[in-house]
Amino acid sequence: MxxxxxxxxxxxxxxxxxxxxxxxTMTREEKVDSIVQPQYAFGEEGVTITSLPNGxxxxxxxxMLHVALExxxxxxx
Numbered sequence: 001m002x003x004x005x006x007x008x009x010x011x012x013x014x015x016x017x018x019x020x021x022x023x024x025t026m027t028r029e030e031k032v033d034s035i036v037q038p039q040y041a042f043g044e045e046g047v048t049i050t051s052l053p054n055g056x057x058x059x060x061x062x063x064m065l066h067v068a069l070e071x072x073x074x075x076x077x
Contacts, residue, residue, distance in 0.1 A: 016041050016065065026071040036065040 046061035
């Protein structure tokens, strides 16, 4: 799934559980290329077409994900 730099993929209001863990370890402008095992991605359920915004493809159950991240900045609240 390719996304514009300014967007983050959310499915049913939740990120793939591996992404927040990866982001916590990153520094500004760092790039990470990782393989996410199914249990840390979307597991046995996958992602159905009805839970996705327009333009996104479903993710089959038990899929391994290839995720390329770049942390552009940190927004403090």
